[in-house]
Amino acid sequence: MSKPGKVFLAGAGPGDPGLLTQKTVELMSHCDVVCYDLLIDQAVLSMIPADKTMLPVGYRGYCGATIEYGMHPLVIEQALAGKSVLRLKAGDPFIFGRATEECRSLQHHGIEYEVIPGISSALGAAAYAGFPLTSNGMASDVTFASGHKVSPTIKSWALAGDAAGTLILYMGAKKLKKHTEELMLLGKLPSTPVAVIAAATSFKQRTLISTIDQIGDQIIEFDNGDPMLVALGEVVSLANELNWRDVLPLSQQQVLTCSNDQESRNKLKLLGATIVDAPKIEVNYQFDSEDWLTITTNKHLWLDSQEAAKSLIECSRKHRLDIRDWHWNISGSQDAADYLQHFGIFITINDKPVDHVCIVASTKSHGICGRQVRLIQPNYQLSPSSFALTNEIVAVEFLINNNLLLDDAVVFTRNVEVVEFLSDTDVKSYLITKNDSFDELDISSLILCSRAA
Ligand SMILES: C[S@@+](CC[C@H](N)C(=O)[O-])C[C@H]1O[C@@H](n2cnc3c(N)ncnc32)[C@H](O)[C@@H]1O
Structure with a gap:
């Protein structure tokens, strides 16, 4: 029989994912399996990488039924199969958490364990x-x-x-x-x-x-x-x-985010919002062989965005084409130029010339797109929200099709294509522009208008 895996009995705090300990956040990535209580907030669950096995193992109240206290059989089973298990418990595991019985049952099965405290409710x-x-x-x-x-x-x-x-x-x-x-x-x-x-x-x-x-x-x-x-x-x-929290304009709001836009996420958090990272996205940069042939057999390229520039870098890497051997005459947007500068590549900034091969960030634009987005659906129950943050049309489609946006919902985005897409739906959009527009005043009036709608 293989050596049992270790069990980490960790406190997940009362709800706000920002209250998790650094150690618990690291274990979310390093453990093979996460077993969680029913009281654990979805904002906390959304921090767990999408490829983890997640098993709900808790109960709420026992309505007169008899419960065998001790470590849940699924946790024991996973650990005995050699898996490292993060057992997430609400609040702190050593405060009304039945942890004595759980530790004893791990000892009984010869399973090593560690206890990580959490913020008690x-x-x-x-x-x-x-x-x-x-x-x-x-x-x-x-x-x-x-x-x-x-x-x-x-x-x-x-x-x-x-x-x-x-x-x-x-x-x-x-x-x-x-x-x-x-x-x-x-x-x-x-x-x-x-x-x-x-x-x-x-x-x-x-x-x-x-x-x-x-x-x-x-x-x-x-x-x-x-x-x-x-x-x-x-x-x-x-x-x-x-009281400090009630004055934050978004303290009673949850934002479903499907975006790597750290700046907007941080601003929303400062305004008091709870961020739920779902659905997650996986972005790949690769051209199909026909598009790559078009690109490599042409001399003039125009890049519409940072994403387009990234596609060119990533695909060159994949095809083992050293950037020092790039033979193209490249021009493009300011964003593309800024990105390529990090690689020591300087391009001309201009509007789209007619005779160039255009590499674009989105399949909706006219040109060759190397950016491919895959949605990873959450494997726990997500509840609907009044707000979402995403630049991806596929994510908006997912949220609408799964009824995860409430009637008066607003989607924050930096992508005009998302704004255009939403103009045909009941969902409102809010275009975040480069420098501003995302301050406290705007948000408060936006909430008021979404409530009034
Ligand atoms: C079995 S005890 C678990 C306590 C947990 N170990 C802790 O440290 O917070 C469950 C009780 O904790 C309290 N509790 C847990 N999470 C809470 C939350 N987010 N808000 C309010 N009370 C909470 C409630 O009184 C609930 O009945």
Whole structure:
């Protein structure tokens, strides 16, 4: 039998993929298989390379059924088959993560393992709802308790009186009314501030702030099935003052991106958007043999874009044609010139001459196109979005055909062909121009107009 592979028990944080540790991000690429909880956000799953085997292994609540705690049989099976497995768990694996049982069952099977901490939902929820867990003069300690059952911790927090710190209840939302009634019976002031944070740190995050005498009833309407975390204590009252996230114009938006446009992605992130990298694309640069013959037997080439220049470089490499032996008289766009300059090749910048062979970035343009795009479909459930970022028509077609764009959706793009394509559909487009147009003001008014539509 082959040596078992190693299992990495890693925390995936509460939702925002930016909260993953560097180590977990690296393991996403290096492990053979990724096994993930049902609570893991799709923005996190979208960071996993498309060629990985991905297996959902979690459960949510157990509705009275008996669960055999321990490492999931699929994880054991993959590891025993010699595969390295990244076992992604919500939040931190060592906080209400049943990790003791999981580690023991790995030991039992002789499987080596490593534990990588993650941002627990309490830390994410407090930071993204805008209140600290401890604060000078208000709370000097914080307690993490399970609210799944009536726990002695809840009792001791109530009995500690009003000077007590902050109480965090994981899995406590469903029984919150019972917990708050008990807390008040034990002497906790009915005016004690409480926050319930649903889907913390994701674009779906919602926060309900109230007092312990009210929250038990209010939570019934608030509950939409997303995971919820409860925080009790004076620190919650700081949320109005310290909240930083709600002012970001895109904090409640998810953008499906199918693009390597780092500049736009970074700007969207700074505006608060959650980026979901899906569907992924694979771009190849190769001319078919007939087109390559046309190119090599002509003397004058014109390149319409950086992508066209890249095609020429990549295909020369593939055909073992040294760029020092290029025999062409080349001209083209500024972008093409800028790209080729990195290779020590200087071309004339001009508009398309009539007698040249034109190499173009898109099959829709008139000329020879060496850029081929393949879409890799996500192998996990993607939910629809109001925004997308892509320069690829195939990606837009995929999003529309799979109902991944909501009715009032807007597609950000740098490609005028995408704008033209969308003009025949109900989906709006937003052309990102070279230098500007992508600032906060534009985005806010765009959201307003997409909501008004
Ligand atoms: C089994 S515990 C897992 C806790 C996880 N290991 C952690 O460190 O956050 C599941 C509970 O964590 C909380 N939780 C997990 N993710 C959450 C999120 N994104 N937002 C709010 N609460 C969350 C909820 O209270 C949920 O019932």
